[in-house]
Amino acid sequence: MSLIDLIVEPLQYDFMVRAILVTVVAAVVCALLSCWLVLVGWSLMGDAVSHAVLPGVVLAYVVGAPFALGALVFGVLAVVLIGVVRGTSRIKEDAAIGIVFTTLFALGLVLVSVTPSQTDLSHIIFGNILGVSTAEIVQIGVLAAIALAVLILKRRDLTLFAFDPTHARAIGLSPRMLGALLLGLLAVVSVVALQVVGVVLVVALLIIPGATAHLLTDRFSRMLILAPVISSLCSLVGIYLSYWLDAASGGLVVVVQGVVFGLVYLLAPRHGLLGKARDARRARVGAAVEPDT
Amino acid sequence: MTSQPAHRPAAADTAGDTAAPALEVDGVSVRYGDVVALDGCSLSLARGRVTGLIGMNGSGKSTLFKTVMGVVKPQEGAVRVDGADAQVARAGARIGYVPQTEDVDWTFPVSVRDVVMMGRYAGMGLTRRPRAADHEAVDAALERVGLTALADRQIGRLSGGQRKRTFVARGIAQDASLMLLDEPFAGVDKVSEATIVRLLRDLAADGRTVLVSTHDLHALPELADEAILMLRRALFHGSVADALEPQNLARAFGMEPPRMGGAA
Numbered sequence: 001m002s003l004i005d006l007i008v009e010p011l012q013y014d015f016m017v018r019a020i021l022v023t024v025v026a027a028v029v030c031a032l033l034s035c036w037l038v039l040v041g042w043s044l045m046g047d048a049v050s051h052a053v054l055p056g057v058v059l060a061y062v063v064g065a066p067f068a069l070g071a072l073v074f075g076v077l078a079v080v081l082i083g084v085v086r087g088t089s090r091i092k093e094d095a096a097i098g099i100v101f102t103t104l105f106a107l108g109l110v111l112v113s114v115t116p117s118q119t120d121l122s123h124i125i126f127g128n129i130l131g132v133s134t135a136e137i138v139q140i141g142v143l144a145a146i147a148l149a150v151l152i153l154k155r156r157d158l159t160l161f162a163f164d165p166t167h168a169r170a171i172g173l174s175p176r177m178l179g180a181l182l183l184g185l186l187a188v189v190s191v192v193a194l195q196v197v198g199v200v201l202v203v204a205l206l207i208i209p210g211a212t213a214h215l216l217t218d219r220f221s222r223m224l225i226l227a228p229v230i231s232s233l234c235s236l237v238g239i240y241l242s243y244w245l246d247a248a249s250g251g252l253v254v255v256v257q258g259v260v261f262g263l264v265y266l267l268a269p270r271h272g273l274l275g276k277a278r279d280a281r282r283a284r285v286g287a288a289v290e291p292d293t
Numbered sequence: 294m295t296s297q298p299a300h301r302p303a304a305a306d307t308a309g310d311t312a313a314p315a316l317e318v319d320g321v322s323v324r325y326g327d328v329v330a331l332d333g334c335s336l337s338l339a340r341g342r343v344t345g346l347i348g349m350n351g352s353g354k355s356t357l358f359k360t361v362m363g364v365v366k367p368q369e370g371a372v373r374v375d376g377a378d379a380q381v382a383r384a385g386a387r388i389g390y391v392p393q394t395e396d397v398d399w400t401f402p403v404s405v406r407d408v409v410m411m412g413r414y415a416g417m418g419l420t421r422r423p424r425a426a427d428h429e430a431v432d433a434a435l436e437r438v439g440l441t442a443l444a445d446r447q448i449g450r451l452s453g454g455q456r457k458r459t460f461v462a463r464g465i466a467q468d469a470s471l472m473l474l475d476e477p478f479a480g481v482d483k484v485s486e487a488t489i490v491r492l493l494r495d496l497a498a499d500g501r502t503v504l505v506s507t508h509d510l511h512a513l514p515e516l517a518d519e520a521i522l523m524l525r526r527a528l529f530h531g532s533v534a535d536a537l538e539p540q541n542l543a544r545a546f547g548m549e550p551p552r553m554g555g556a557a
Contacts, residue, residue, distance in 0.1 A: 039402075166362060171414060218402050
């Protein structure tokens with residue numbers, strides 16, 4: 001079988017075409033958001049919010065509301081609770097995050113177990129990219145388009161917030177509003193991604209692409225190109241591997257992301273391990289040749 | 294480093310009362326839990342002068358800056374800029390700020406030009422797309438601090454002095470009338486320090502008000518027109534020479550001045 005066949009054969013199945021479409025959309029939106037999350041230092045917050053949306057999604061399913069609405073409510077609730085626990089007790093932020101998100105996630109699991117039609121809801125936890133329905137595709141498309149539009153329109157403000165919130169405050173902008181915007185987008189994007197990899201692994205799509213791109217470039221505008229491109233390619237490879245190996249698609253998408261991050265970590269020209277070792281060696285040689293001026 | 298004749302004095306285009314002090318801190322108290330950072334701190338800065346803010350770590354210098362910038366809300370007191378609440382000056386982007394070295398993520402993927410452009414955001418539209426005037430202001434600011442050749446360099450690949458000048462350029466691009474600099478000489482070599490001192494003197498000559506917190510007492514006579522000694526409040530405000538008198542410094546650094554005859 002040729003390489004072309006390996007790529008083309010799965011495309012004769014409708015479910016594979018849908019899977020690829022949804023995966024690329026989710027990968028692009030998550031990767032864009034991840035560029036800001038890793039630079040703000042909110043990876044743990046991403047982890048928390050993406051897990052904490054579970055009860056919201058289940059309740060939305062039960063009452064027939066859009067998943068995104070439930071996710072947003074519980075995403076906001078999680079952030080507020082974390083802030084309250086940290087701000088009003090001696091508990092530090094990492095512990096507050098751990099307490100709040102595991103409790104909400106566990107509540108979600110309990111709700112899944114008592115809700116009829118368990119088959120659908122277990123897909124939320126582990127992802128069900130190969131069985132995604134047309135209605136779900138529409139929902140994912142709409143949410144992704146909203147998130148994409150907001151991220152692109154407000155990208156400079158969000159970057160300022162990530163880089164220097166004090167300056168933002170000093171020139172009359174509200175870092176609190178920008179932070180809230182970023183967290184709201186996180187909740188919405190979590191809904192997009194949980195269809196693909198499941199709520200457990202969403203955080204991988206929300207952290208790894210931004211981290212990989214950060215090792216590859218010193219320009220934020222290039223990060224915003226590299227992260228989605230790398231993330232979509234990794235996700236496509238993951239989907240194909242899952243087809244040919246008959247293994248979990250969500251899991252493979254994330255494993256490929258992790259492997260590519262590992263390669264970049266080692267081999268990136270300037271910020272990779274080998275690149276840094278080479279620069280250090282050159283600096284030593286240079287220092288020996290050229291006396292201090 | 295010459296000041297450009299075409300540049301308008303910053304004070305001329307600001308709203309507000311020109312007779313009022315450029316910065317007036319009036320009885321400001323800030324407590325973090327049980328820790329008192331500022332205790333009824335009052336001070337007043339005249340326009341167009343460079344003032345050194347001297348005090349040890351924990352004396353409230355950074356808290357004072359954060360209060361002026363609106364990051365910290367004081368439990369008591371008020372901050373006024375040009376006679377109006379500091380919020381008015383912030384909304385008009387009249388307060389520029391050069392952060393401490395350790396408050397900046399130097400691995401952040403932004404170039405010198407990107408950082409200077411952030412000074413222009415307040416005047417831009419919804420998406421902060423730079424217009425021709427913004428690019429011109431950024432180019433002029435870069436030239437004024439002597440970083441034109443390094444404009445596209447990532448900020449982590451600059452020397453200590455170049456890093457500070459990047460943020461000074463941001464304040465210039467912003468056309469801030471009040472510039473706050475938090476320890477601008479930390480990790481900066483003597484040559485760069487002299488460059489920054491000249492730059493700040495130039496900014497004051499424009500009519501901008503410059504407040505510099507520093508440990509570096511040697512730079513003070515060159516740098517500042519006046520000095521404030523801080524220990525949770527302004528203990529002393531006057532000439533640099535008087536501020537450097539041992540008995541005044543001793544108070545700011547938490548020691549009783551030596552007294553003859555020995556007190557209880």
